[in-house]
Amino acid sequence: xxxxxxxxxxxxxxxxxxxxxxxxxxxxxxxxxxxxxxxxxxxxxxxxxxxxxxxxxxxxxxxxxxxxxxxxxxxxxxxxxxxxxxxxxxxxxxxxxxxxxxxxxxxxxxxxxxxxxxxxxxxxxxxxxxxxxxxxxxxxxxxxxxxxxxxxxxxxxxxx
Numbered sequence: 001x002x003x004x005x006x007x008x009x010x011x012x013x014x015x016x017x018x019x020x021x022x023x024x025x026x027x028x029x030x031x032x033x034x035x036x037x038x039x040x041x042x043x044x045x046x047x048x049x050x051x052x053x054x055x056x057x058x059x060x061x062x063x064x065x066x067x068x069x070x071x072x073x074x075x076x077x078x079x080x081x082x083x084x085x086x087x088x089x090x091x092x093x094x095x096x097x098x099x100x101x102x103x104x105x106x107x108x109x110x111x112x113x114x115x116x117x118x119x120x121x122x123x124x125x126x127x128x129x130x131x132x133x134x135x136x137x138x139x140x141x142x143x144x145x146x147x148x149x150x151x152x153x154x155x156x157x158x159x160x
Contacts, residue, residue: 002029003048028052068096071116108134 003026010021026039026048039055046054072092077085103115110118110133118133125132132139 003027003052005048007044024051026051064096067112068092071113072096102130102133106130106133 005027006025008023008025010023022042022044024041024044026041028037028039028048029035030037037052037055039051041051043051072095074088074092077088079085079088099112099115099119103110103112115133118136119129122132127139
């Protein structure tokens with residue numbers, strides 16, 4: 001890990017010197033990813049490694065919220081008071097964490113959005129979720145066989 005720091009002063013000739021913007025550019029080279037990251041901040045009293053750690057954790061949180069917004073859109077709230085909104089947000093967070101846990105423990109690899117979509121569609125189906133997700137092809141074959149039988153019986157009904 002290598003760090004490089006630069007201090008930047010933004011001057012406006014119409015503003016006094018003490019009101020000028022002071023920024024710090026921290027650059028960090030990650031040898032594992034063979035990539036350089038740049039962070040522009042106004043935090044002057046922390047070490048460069050601490051700045052990098054803060055921004056890395058912040059990025060992880062941003063990715064988590066992006067995942068929630070893409071897969072669990074809260075387009076409207078079911079209640080209009082604070083408690084109802086908090087309950088809906090907490091339920092969304094819990095569902096996201098549970099599905100992430102399931103995704104990590106499945107042998108078959110699923111994209112998160114596909115996993116959420118399948119679970120939403122089969123929310124009220126009586127299946128063992130992990131078994132269903134591991135063997136979805138077999139479940140699909142059985143479903144199609146049942147559907148063909150039902151279509152056959154449906155065609156024989158006579159209405160008077």
